[in-house]
Amino acid sequence: MGLPQAKLDSTEARIAALSPLTGAAWIETAQAGALARLRAMGLPGRRDEYWRYTNPTGLNAPQAAAAAVFSVSDESPIYGNLDTLDIVFRDGVFDAGASDELSLEGVVIERLGEAALADIHWAKDVYGVLEERGQAPVQRPLAALNTAFAHDGILLRATGVVKKPIRFVYLHESETSDAMLHHVIKVEEGAELTVLENGPAAARFNKVMEVEVADKAAFHHIRAQGRDHERQAVTHIFARLGAESLFKSFTMTANGVMTRNEAVIELTGNDASAHIAGVALGDGDFHHDDTVFVTHDAVNCESRQVFKKVLRNGATGVFQGKILVKAGAQKTDGYQISQALLLDDNAQFLAKPELEIYADDVACSHGSTSGALDEDALFYLRARGVPRSEATDMLTLAFLAEAIDEIAAAEIAAEILDRLEGWLARRRG
Amino acid sequence: MLEIKNLQVKLEEEDKQILKGVDLTVEPGSVHAIMGPNGSGKSTLSYVLSGRGGYEVTGGSAMLDGEDLLEMEPEERAAAGLFLAFQYPVEIPGVGNMTFLRTAVNAQRKARGEEEISAADFLKLVRAKAKTLKIDADMLKRPVNTGFSGGEKKRNEILQMAMLEPKMCILDETDSGLDVDAMKLVSEGVNALRDGKRGFVVITHYQRLLDHIKPDVVHIMAAGRIVKTGGPELALEVEQNGYADILAEFA
Numbered sequence A: 001m002g003l004p005q006a007k008l009d010s011t012e013a014r015i016a017a018l019s020p021l022t023g024a025a026w027i028e029t030a031q032a033g034a035l036a037r038l039r040a041m042g043l044p045g046r047r048d049e050y051w052r053y054t055n056p057t058g059l060n061a062p063q064a065a066a067a068a069v070f071s072v073s074d075e076s077p078i079y080g081n082l083d084t085l086d087i088v089f090r091d092g093v094f095d096a097g098a099s100d101e102l103s104l105e106g107v108v109i110e111r112l113g114e115a116a117l118a119d120i121h122w123a124k125d126v127y128g129v130l131e132e133r134g135q136a137p138v139q140r141p142l143a144a145l146n147t148a149f150a151h152d153g154i155l156l157r158a159t160g161v162v163k164k165p166i167r168f169v170y171l172h173e174s175e176t177s178d179a180m181l182h183h184v185i186k187v188e189e190g191a192e193l194t195v196l197e198n199g200p201a202a203a204r205f206n207k208v209m210e211v212e213v214a215d216k217a218a219f220h221h222i223r224a225q226g227r228d229h230e231r232q233a234v235t236h237i238f239a240r241l242g243a244e245s246l247f248k249s250f251t252m253t254a255n256g257v258m259t260r261n262e263a264v265i266e267l268t269g270n271d272a273s274a275h276i277a278g279v280a281l282g283d284g285d286f287h288h289d290d291t292v293f294v295t296h297d298a299v300n301c302e303s304r305q306v307f308k309k310v311l312r313n314g315a316t317g318v319f320q321g322k323i324l325v326k327a328g329a330q331k332t333d334g335y336q337i338s339q340a341l342l343l344d345d346n347a348q349f350l351a352k353p354e355l356e357i358y359a360d361d362v363a364c365s366h367g368s369t370s371g372a373l374d375e376d377a378l379f380y381l382r383a384r385g386v387p388r389s390e391a392t393d394m395l396t397l398a399f400l401a402e403a404i405d406e407i408a409a410a411e412i413a414a415e416i417l418d419r420l421e422g423w424l425a426r427r428r429g
Numbered sequence B: 001m002l003e004i005k006n007l008q009v010k011l012e013e014e015d016k017q018i019l020k021g022v023d024l025t026v027e028p029g030s031v032h033a034i035m036g037p038n039g040s041g042k043s044t045l046s047y048v049l050s051g052r053g054g055y056e057v058t059g060g061s062a063m064l065d066g067e068d069l070l071e072m073e074p075e076e077r078a079a080a081g082l083f084l085a086f087q088y089p090v091e092i093p094g095v096g097n098m099t100f101l102r103t104a105v106n107a108q109r110k111a112r113g114e115e116e117i118s119a120a121d122f123l124k125l126v127r128a129k130a131k132t133l134k135i136d137a138d139m140l141k142r143p144v145n146t147g148f149s150g151g152e153k154k155r156n157e158i159l160q161m162a163m164l165e166p167k168m169c170i171l172d173e174t175d176s177g178l179d180v181d182a183m184k185l186v187s188e189g190v191n192a193l194r195d196g197k198r199g200f201v202v203i204t205h206y207q208r209l210l211d212h213i214k215p216d217v218v219h220i221m222a223a224g225r226i227v228k229t230g231g232p233e234l235a236l237e238v239e240q241n242g243y244a245d246i247l248a249e250f251a
């Protein structure tokens, strides 16, 4: 079956504007495979079921739309109280001068560009591999595009318990920057790694992160997507979990006219656990889409999806979340909740929660709600002397609490909470 | 201290008059009880005084120490010293009871131009007061009223009252759903706050509570009006004969 002409055209136009990173055979093979996948799928279109609620036009276009750079003056940098190893990208390009030395006990850190030149590299088994696995049953062409054309990114291979978090800092300095980053992470058996991310990255940002979590390994991911409102972003996390492993990912998004965050998680070893959570705060022409696909393909695994959005003044939130339990994935414990707090009548939340279950001994639940603040609770707080604006913020943070609780490290949760309070306070004026 | 004159209230969304001219004056240090059949407007009165939405005042006035309550936001009324112990305390998942208490205490202090209480002083105070109400550390940590039993919720109301030290306390059926022991605890909590200055309005169905919290004045409310006012003996009369006789006089 051929692709519609419009899709072919937009795909070829995008491809024509890009060139792949040069490297050894292993990466060229991965890139060629991804390009072939992309050509077969075509870039997403408005008619695609998976893009019903989010318009991919700006993410597809050969050129990125300009986005104003937000100058942050009124707040201290996020994660400022944490001891981290910082890896800095400026408009999507690694900045060695601004980064810490890429050396830390228990983990090997490399740039994609350098690893690509090696004849043999461990990343061969992950780069583009998890992305490809994630292309079925639902297509994710923008991720294939990334595998084919990303020029930069970081490879992390954790072999032990890594003491401090590795932080990716994404600076946005050029109003027209168009960034593509591809990170590959492998957490070896018994190892533990925490990766933090923050910053708007570029006017347009396409990021893929592939994460292999081996048996008994743990991976923690906490991301704060930048404040630059006009920036557009599409991100994918592909993760594969081994037996008794743990994967936790939390994302906070405040502002942004276009954000699509996809998480594609596969539980392939018994007794593994995957938690994906997010909070999004939107005002005005904010558009935020969380698209999550969790596949249970092993026994006695647990997964949680917890997504909360606070929307006002025309903002749109989207959630597409699926739990797929394959035949034989007995004793699966799957949970999914997506909720929106609509602070006025002019905001909308579009949710598509799905369960697909082929095993008989499973416990899966999902729920989706959207609604206004609880007037009774608001009155109760005010009747005790808490002013309306403060009471509203308390209830908003209470609404978000279940997602924030998904962050394992208290000191990191405190940083996120601090940001959220700041955002609410600014809206209060 | 609290002066309600000819207060008339209808529902905002419906053409339904609920309070049809309520007069009530509570002097400093006194305890007034309001009794009356279900649906007579007792809770409505307490909500309107504390500023809950959904009601429209169509006439009359309500003043607290010379300040017009009806002109104020709910939080301003609280800061001015009005406290309502809710008939149905609200559950607020995600907000810790302790955080809630401290935020409330400090918000009121701030509104009155006072300094905020230090975390250490607050903790000491709350622990001491919680202890007398048999509220354990776990209840303080849990989200506000969430999953609390009926009795726990009512004790939690009294704890808030004790922490906030209001001038004027309205207790709306604080005795409902309490067993004898809990009733004693709650009454002791209330009585501990009787200092000769603080005023109380105790709304109840039962004489039982008034055995513990001795009222100075008892009012009977029916169909949106106070139809009879007397001493503590009026409560006994209601207990023995029900409302029928009293209401018949005004039918």
Ligand SMILES: Nc1ncnc2c1ncn2[C@@H]1O[C@H](COP(=O)(O)OP(=O)(O)O)[C@@H](O)[C@H]1O
Pocket: B011, B018, B036, B037, B038, B039, B040, B041, B042, B043, B044, B045, B054
């Ligand atoms: N928000 C409301 N919506 C509809 N009816 C109400 C509302 N509040 C009070 N009422 C009605 O007003 C009357 C008085 O109620 P309420 O004040 O709760 O009485 P009481 O506390 O004495 O039992 C009842 O008929 C009740 O149904």
Ligand SMILES: [Mg+2]
Pocket: B042, B043, B044, B087, B172, B173
């Ligand atoms: Mg009532």
